[in-house]
Amino acid sequence: MRYHTHVVTSLAIGAGIASQTSLSFTISYAAGIIIGSLLPDIDEPNSYVGRRSLGMSNKVKQAFGHRGMTHSLIIWAIMAAVLLSESHSLFSFGFIIGYLLHIIEDFFSVQGIPLFWPFQTKRYKFFITYRTAGFLEMVIFYLSFALFIYIGVNHHLFSELFQSLITFLRRLL
Numbered sequence: 278m279r280y281h282t283h284v285v286t287s288l289a290i291g292a293g294i295a296s297q298t299s300l301s302f303t304i305s306y307a308a309g310i311i312i313g314s315l316l317p318d319i320d321e322p323n324s325y326v327g328r329r330s331l332g333m334s335n336k337v338k339q340a341f342g343h344r345g346m347t348h349s350l351i352i353w354a355i356m357a358a359v360l361l362s363e364s365h366s367l368f369s370f371g372f373i374i375g376y377l378l379h380i381i382e383d384f385f386s387v388q389g390i391p392l393f394w395p396f397q398t399k400r401y402k403f404f405i406t407y408r409t410a411g412f413l414e415m416v417i418f419y420l421s422f423a424l425f426i427y428i429g430v431n432h433h434l435f436s437e438l439f440q441s442l443i444t445f446l447r448r449l450l
């Protein structure tokens with residue numbers, strides 16, 4: 278899945294989660310989701326984050342391979358536990374959700390992912406899969422985009438986002 282599909286799909290589901298829970302759809306929650314949804318591909322030098330990782334991506338790929346360690350549920354759970362023990366900020370929740378959604382989204386890809394690394398190197402995938410940059414991925418992108426707008430408008434998430442942006446900017450100035 279390409280980076281913009283990860284971002285839009287994760288934002289749409291993240292908005293859905295915010296609309297059904299006490300989590301507020303603020304700028305830090307949204308930023309957490311976006312960063313979390315991009316970070317797992319740090320192990321691919323040609324990915325959006327990989328190209329911006331100042332060479333770190335090559336080292337991760339050499340050490341663990343693409344779609345290795347960073348796409349493991351075990352690693353995600355450890356990271357989530359560490360992060361939550363440090364802070365309960367909306368950014369942390371967004372990041373944890375965004376990261377998990379990336380793993381789930383790649384679970385539906387043809388290549389599959391090693392969900393239980395380092396205990397197992399076997400790659401798992403759903404029985405219905407999409408190809409990276411294929412037609413189905415394009416459909417997923419537009420459907421997620423529409424869903425995001427729909428949830429955002431219906432649950433007044435965009436005004437919440439805008440309010441938090443104003444507060445954030447005020448604090449900066």
Ligand SMILES: [Zn+2]
Pocket residue numbers: 317318344348379383
């Ligand atoms: Zn990935």
